[in-house]
Amino acid sequence: xxxxxxxxxPLITPLDVVPYHDGYEVIGAFNGGVAKYGDETLLLLRVAxxxxxxxxxxxxxxxxNVKEQxxxxxxxxxxxxxxxxxxxxxxxxxxxxxxFIYLTSISYIRIARSKDGHNFTLDKEPFLYPFNEYQTFGxxxxxxxxxxxxxxxTFSAVSECGVADALVTTKDFKTYDYKGNIFxxxxxxxxxxxxxxxxxxxxxxxxxxxxxxxxxxxxxxxxDLVNWGDHKRLIGVRQNSYDDGRVGGGxxxxxxxxxxxxxxxxxxxxxxxVMGAALLDLNDPSVVLKRTTxxxxxxxxxxxxxxxFGDVVFACGTVQEGDTLKMYYGVADTSMAGxxxxxxxxLHHLERTSCLTK
Amino acid sequence: xxxxxxxxxPLITPLDVVPYHDGYEVIGAFNGGVAKYGDETLLLLRVAxxxxxxxxxxxxxxxxNVKEQxxxxxxxxxxxxxxxxxxxxxxxxxxxxxxFIYLTSISYIRIARSKDGHNFTLDKEPFLYPFNEYQTFGxxxxxxxxxxxxxxxTFSAVSECGVADALVTTKDFKTYDYKGNIFxxxxxxxxxxxxxxxxxxxxxxxxxxxxxxxxxxxxxxxxDLVNWGDHKRLIGVRQNSYDDGRVGGGxxxxxxxxxxxxxxxxxxxxxxxVMGAALLDLNDPSVVLKRTTxxxxxxxxxxxxxxxFGDVVFACGTVQEGDTLKMYYGVADTSMAGxxxxxxxxLHHLERTSCLTK
Numbered sequence: 001x002x003x004x005x006x007x008x009x010p011l012i013t014p015l016d017v018v019p020y021h022d023g024y025e026v027i028g029a030f031n032g033g034v035a036k037y038g039d040e041t042l043l044l045l046r047v048a049x050x051x052x053x054x055x056x057x058x059x060x061x062x063x064x065n066v067k068e069q070x071x072x073x074x075x076x077x078x079x080x081x082x083x084x085x086x087x088x089x090x091x092x093x094x095x096x097x098x099x100f101i102y103l104t105s106i107s108y109i110r111i112a113r114s115k116d117g118h119n120f121t122l123d124k125e126p127f128l129y130p131f132n133e134y135q136t137f138g139x140x141x142x143x144x145x146x147x148x149x150x151x152x153x154t155f156s157a158v159s160e161c162g163v164a165d166a167l168v169t170t171k172d173f174k175t176y177d178y179k180g181n182i183f184x185x186x187x188x189x190x191x192x193x194x195x196x197x198x199x200x201x202x203x204x205x206x207x208x209x210x211x212x213x214x215x216x217x218x219x220x221x222x223x224d225l226v227n228w229g230d231h232k233r234l235i236g237v238r239q240n241s242y243d244d245g246r247v248g249g250g251x252x253x254x255x256x257x258x259x260x261x262x263x264x265x266x267x268x269x270x271x272x273x274v275m276g277a278a279l280l281d282l283n284d285p286s287v288v289l290k291r292t293t294x295x296x297x298x299x300x301x302x303x304x305x306x307x308x309f310g311d312v313v314f315a316c317g318t319v320q321e322g323d324t325l326k327m328y329y330g331v332a333d334t335s336m337a338g339x340x341x342x343x344x345x346x347l348h349h350l351e352r353t354s355c356l357t358k
Numbered sequence: 359x360x361x362x363x364x365x366x367x368p369l370i371t372p373l374d375v376v377p378y379h380d381g382y383e384v385i386g387a388f389n390g391g392v393a394k395y396g397d398e399t400l401l402l403l404r405v406a407x408x409x410x411x412x413x414x415x416x417x418x419x420x421x422x423n424v425k426e427q428x429x430x431x432x433x434x435x436x437x438x439x440x441x442x443x444x445x446x447x448x449x450x451x452x453x454x455x456x457x458f459i460y461l462t463s464i465s466y467i468r469i470a471r472s473k474d475g476h477n478f479t480l481d482k483e484p485f486l487y488p489f490n491e492y493q494t495f496g497x498x499x500x501x502x503x504x505x506x507x508x509x510x511x512t513f514s515a516v517s518e519c520g521v522a523d524a525l526v527t528t529k530d531f532k533t534y535d536y537k538g539n540i541f542x543x544x545x546x547x548x549x550x551x552x553x554x555x556x557x558x559x560x561x562x563x564x565x566x567x568x569x570x571x572x573x574x575x576x577x578x579x580x581x582d583l584v585n586w587g588d589h590k591r592l593i594g595v596r597q598n599s600y601d602d603g604r605v606g607g608g609x610x611x612x613x614x615x616x617x618x619x620x621x622x623x624x625x626x627x628x629x630x631x632v633m634g635a636a637l638l639d640l641n642d643p644s645v646v647l648k649r650t651t652x653x654x655x656x657x658x659x660x661x662x663x664x665x666x667f668g669d670v671v672f673a674c675g676t677v678q679e680g681d682t683l684k685m686y687y688g689v690a691d692t693s694m695a696g697x698x699x700x701x702x703x704x705l706h707h708l709e710r711t712s713c714l715t716k
Contacts, residue, residue: 098456099569133591161591162571180588184541184576186567209544210566211457213520218542227585230538233491233519 001296001349003341008118010303010335011328017047017110017122021071024049024062027105027308029122030330032112033142034251034317035151037173041319043112043120043328043336044127044142044153050105059085061102063137064130074102089309089333106130107138109155111173117319117326117338127173134159134166134181143316145192145252152225154190157181165190165205167226179226183207189217189248192225193260193285201225202285204234204249204262215246217264219286232286235264235278242295243276245269250315251327255282258347259289263327265314266295273312274298275329277350290354296346297339299331307332359654359707361699366476368661368693369686375405375468375480379429382407382420385463385666388688390470391500392609392675393509395531399677401470401478401686401694402485402500402511408463417443419460421495422488432460447667447691464488465496467513469531475677475684475696485531492517492524492539501674503550503610510583512548515539523548523563525584537584541565547575547606550583551618551643559583560643562592562607562620573604575622577644590644593622593636600653601634603627608673609685613640616705617647621685623672624653631670632656633687635708648712654704655697657689665690 014026028048035042051060051073059076078085083101084092090100109128112120128139137158145152150169153176157166162185168176183190186208193202201222208215217235220228237244243266254261260280267273274295281287298304299311315329323343331337372384386406393400409418409431417434436443441459442450448458467486470478486497495516503510508527511534515524520543526534541548544566551560559580566573575593578586595601601624612619618638625631632653639645657669673687681701689695 101570158570160570161574162565162567163569164589181590182587184545184563184565184578184589185571186544186565186569187542205542207520207542207544208568209520210568211521211544212459212516212518213543216519220542222585223581224585227580227582227587229540229585231522231542232539 001341001345003297003339005301006118006338006340009301009337010331011118011338012043012045012112012120012122013335017045018124019049020047020108020110020126021049024051026050028107028334029110029112030332030334030336031141031314031316032328032330032336033109033144033153034319034328035144035146035173036319037151039115041114041117041326042144042173043114044109044144045112045122045336046107046140046142046330047110047126048105048107048138059091059104061091061104062106063102064106064135066130066133066136071106103137103158105138107140107158109139109142112336128153128155128168128176131178132157134161134164136160141188141316143189143191143249143252145194147194152192154182154192156188162186163188163208182226182228183220189250189265191249191252193253194255197285198283203228204253204264206246206248215248217247217249234280234286235262235288235291237266241293242266242268242272242274242298245271247276250275251318253280253285254318254320254325254343256343256347260285261343261346263315263318271309271311272299273314275313275315277346279347279350279354290350292350293353294349296341296349297327297329301331301337303335303337304331307334309333313337359699359703361655361697363659364476364696364698367659367695368689369476369696370401370403370470370478370480371693375403376482377407378405378466378468378484379407382409384408386465386692387468387470388690388692388694389499389672389674390686390688390694391467391502391511392677392686393502393504393531394677395509397473399472399475399684400502400531401472402467402502403470403480403694404465404498404500404688405468405484406463406465406496417449417462419449419462420464421460422464422493424489424491424494429464461495461516463496465498465516467497467500470694486511486513486526486534489536490515492519492522494518499546499674501547501549501607501610503552505552510550512540512550514546520544521546521566540584540586541578547608547623549607549610551611552613555643556641561586562611562622564604564606573606575605575607592638592644593620593646593649595624599651600624600626600630600632600656603629605634608633609676611638611643612676612678612683612701614701614705618643619701619704621673621676629667629669630657631672633671633673635704637705637708637712648708650708651711652707654699654707655685655687659689659695661693661695662689665692667691671695
């Protein structure tokens with residue numbers, strides 16, 4: 001299908017972002033949630049800042065000290081055999097490579113604003129910065145759902161307690177109300193449906209289980225967007241597919257005549273991230289009507305293939321204008337890109353390649 | 359502190375239970391939730407049935423086929439190097455010993471009834487038997503909370519989808535209403551508080567995270583017992599303690615003048631399970647007032663030390679009569695035992711040994 005990648009891509013790179021912390025470098029400005037606010041397009045960027053090591057063999061991990069309300073750092077020696085430093089994103093114990101102890105950067109949410117959707121200006125201050133014990137390792141991958149004049153922002157809260165999902169609401173993108181962790185660990189990629197369906201709110205979420213279960217997308221329902229129940233597995237990983245490693249919701253679900261259009265990321269076991277689509281029943285989002293067997297967006301451009309963690313396209317939001325969908329997406333865990341497509345094209349692509357094997 | 363173990367212990371063993379399935383043996387009748395119903399004490403036993411292998415080198419895994427609505431089995435060869443059979447409870451892939459592929463038995467809930475609380479008669483039929491795709495590997499560890507004439511029963515729903523927590527309600531212990539999975543995977547040990555506190559319901563739950571986070575007890579709140587939010591870590595594992603491996607809620611919280619009395623299981627990294635206690639603020643259960651540094655019940659009796667999985671005491675419910683607390687508990691993942699203690703003694707024990715290090 002036709003995808004028009006913006007000529008200005010990547011739209012925002014780490015070089016465009018002045019670090020908020022002394023002694024840190026910005027290594028990522030990516031995975032931005034998207035909001036239309038007044039006449040502006042806002043990207044709620046995940047900015048990742050990494051402490052600058054003092055010597056070649058030092059690996060530094062930042063964390064937010066809640067009591068002191070300041071960012072601190074822990075130093076590791078690259079040659080310390082207790083730890084594994086192979087994944088540049090994290091510090092792992094050598095005996096537990098399936099988990100991590102610290103991250104090597106701290107993420108928070110900073111807003112980039114644009115009148116034309118192509119050229120963005122960054123705020124100087126963070127919008128969402130760690131403020132409690134569930135966010136000591138950072139705030140990641142915000143998604144925005146708008147209902148009337150209120151914006152509902154979900155994000156991953158990362159700490160030694162686990163990775164939970166929190167909710168804040170705002171009307172002005174300056175101040176916000178904290179609604180707590182709405183999904184318990186371990187969970188990521190929470191997407192709120194933008195309206196009630198048969199008197200219930202719905203969300204997609206992506207649990208990560210310790211003992212059994214894949215990295216699948218689940219559906220939950222709620223009376224109030226804050227309290228969630230009736231958890232059901234919705235979109236699972238598929239063997240021998242582009243999404244055999246993990247799946248996770250990407251953009252706020254889009255209402256079409258054919259059903260709820262879900263744009264999700266799928267990754268292989270080797271961590272190549274692409275974008276797939278699914279269509280859910282308008283009146284019962286627990287019914288998957290269609291699902292792509294071929295991704296509609298794959299990392300092919302240089303900025304998608306190379307970066308801090310390459311071969312990643314990871315969309316967190318869209319702006320819809322009639323049949324045109326402007327999708328903004330993180331690339332290579334480093335920068336932000338944008339593209340445009342027709343919703344009708346996406347629906348044709350779904351029609352043509354659909355397969356419902358879970 | 360003084361604990362009086364019943365002389366009839368173990369009260370129920372697998373030998374007392376006629377298998378529900380042809381070709382199966384009962385290997386466990388344990389971890390029973392507790393309800394007072396009319397003049398009877400009910401134990402909502404977890405009955406574990408294991409398919410009888412056809413030859414010495416066969417390991418069989420049962421699963422419930424939802425479509426066919428019948429129990430089926432998968433056969434493994436003990437000498438197949440792809441799998442690991444060291445843990446008698448499960449079949450694991452050799453490359454992922456932190457998780458499992460199949461369980462070697464299927465659990466469901468069967469009721470044992472008693473007028474005196476010591477001598478129990480078992481129902482012939484299961485009360486809660488797998489009925490959907492989230493329960494194909496079984497239903498485990500029920501807990502019961504009573505509010506007026508309605509009993510709220512939570513349990514672990516185990517399947518290849520993950521381990522979720524579900525809720526059913528009943529008024530007669532014959533029929534029930536299914537309320538869905540109220541906590542997403544991976545989660546166990548859900549305990550509902552028996553009344554609203556400042557207009558909210560509360561629950562304890564125990565997530566299991568893949569990448570980071572310990573096996574801690576969390577608190578959540580709800581408007582309706584079905585939808586849950588505001589997840590907070592409440593009672594964490596403690597290094598160099600009886601609960602340095604995992605903790606999980608045990609019995610429905612007990613209201614005392616001093617606070618909400620929480621009886622929880624704690625296990626070491628080597629899987630020795632004991633019972634500890636904590637006290638939460640009456641008006642705000644997110645505040646831990648006290649917590650034992652010494653367990654109040656440990657596996658010392660022969661039936662607690664030896665069995666399918668030894669060195670385990672695992673309480674799932676109590677009956678309160680004034681200052682007397684009758685606690686029923688699973689032993690060695692095999693049988694049920696009972697004991698009595700004074701609530702005042704427990705509060706003194708908490709007072710004497712309390713330590714609030716998380």
